[in-house]
Amino acid sequence: GESVGLHLPTLSVQEGDNSIINCAYSNSASDYFIWYKQESGKGPQFIIDIRSNMDKRQGQRVTVLLNKTVKHLSLQIAATQPGDSAVYFCAENMGRDDKIIFGKGTRLHILP
Amino acid sequence: NAGVTQTPKFRILKIGQSMTLQCTQDMNHNYMYWYRQDPGMGLKLIYYSVGAGITDKGEVPNGYNVSRSTTEDFPLRLELAAPSQTSVYFCASSYYLQGEVIAGTDTQYFGPGTRLTVL
Numbered sequence: 408g409e410s411v412g413l414h415l416p417t418l419s420v421q422e423g424d425n426s427i428i429n430c431a432y433s434n435s436a437s438d439y440f441i442w443y444k445q446e447s448g449k450g451p452q453f454i455i456d457i458r459s460n461m462d463k464r465q466g467q468r469v470t471v472l473l474n475k476t477v478k479h480l481s482l483q484i485a486a487t488q489p490g491d492s493a494v495y496f497c498a499e500n501m502g503r504d505d506k507i508i509f510g511k512g513t514r515l516h517i518l519p
Numbered sequence: 520n521a522g523v524t525q526t527p528k529f530r531i532l533k534i535g536q537s538m539t540l541q542c543t544q545d546m547n548h549n550y551m552y553w554y555r556q557d558p559g560m561g562l563k564l565i566y567y568s569v570g571a572g573i574t575d576k577g578e579v580p581n582g583y584n585v586s587r588s589t590t591e592d593f594p595l596r597l598e599l600a601a602p603s604q605t606s607v608y609f610c611a612s613s614y615y616l617q618g619e620v621i622a623g624t625d626t627q628y629f630g631p632g633t634r635l636t637v638l
Contacts, residue, residue: 441626441627448632449631449632450523450609450611450629450630450631450632451562451609451611451627451629452629453626453627453628456626496561496562507552507564507627508564508578509554509561509562509563510561511559511560511561512559512560512561
């Protein structure tokens with residue numbers, strides 16, 4: 408079965424608020440994690456990644472947090488905008504051969 | 520750079536027919552991948568390649584074949600199409616340096632996808 412999963416299938420957030428999308432993984436050997444954004448009808452688009460030797464990484468309006476103790480990953484989007492509406496996938500890589508395993512995804516819905 | 524390109528965008532097959540999904544990348548990436556995505560689901564890895572002449576199975580390889588004769592091209596072959604292969608297929612590529620520890624260096628770039636229906 409999948410070792411990467413997401414807690415909520417759909418998340419509704421007011422425009423301008425911060426969004427937090429969560430992800431649990433079960434493989435403690437995973438050493439690289441990625442968040443992807445997939446808009447309707449398009450391929451996944453890289454957002455941000457993090458190595459297991461880090462617990463936080465920031466990009467433009469996005470932050471990824473990694474808690475290896477509880478095998479939890481989160482994506483924080485600041486000041487959510489209508490263009491952030493998409494399905495967000497977390498993915499993990501066990502480091503041996505660069506195979507990426509995807510979770511099921513969380514749909515982010517922006518309320519006006 | 521065009522990035523990762525896939526053809527065709529859409530295709531309808533009858534059961535038992537065969538076809539090849541094309542994938543090309545112009546970023547000189549060593550790694551290439553094929554995924555399938557079923558409705559409302561994440562991506563499942565079918566096959567991947569770490570370089571020209573080398574391919575390996577992913578999570579769901581049955582019913583598919585691949586080849587990697589050049590760095591740029593990574594075609595996916597369906598020999599006997601079945602309804603269970605109805606899906607959206609994504610090709611991706613990345614540059615992976617063994618032992619690299621700087622995040623972001625092995626980012627995957629995805630193509631636009633091929634929507635396949637088998638009737």
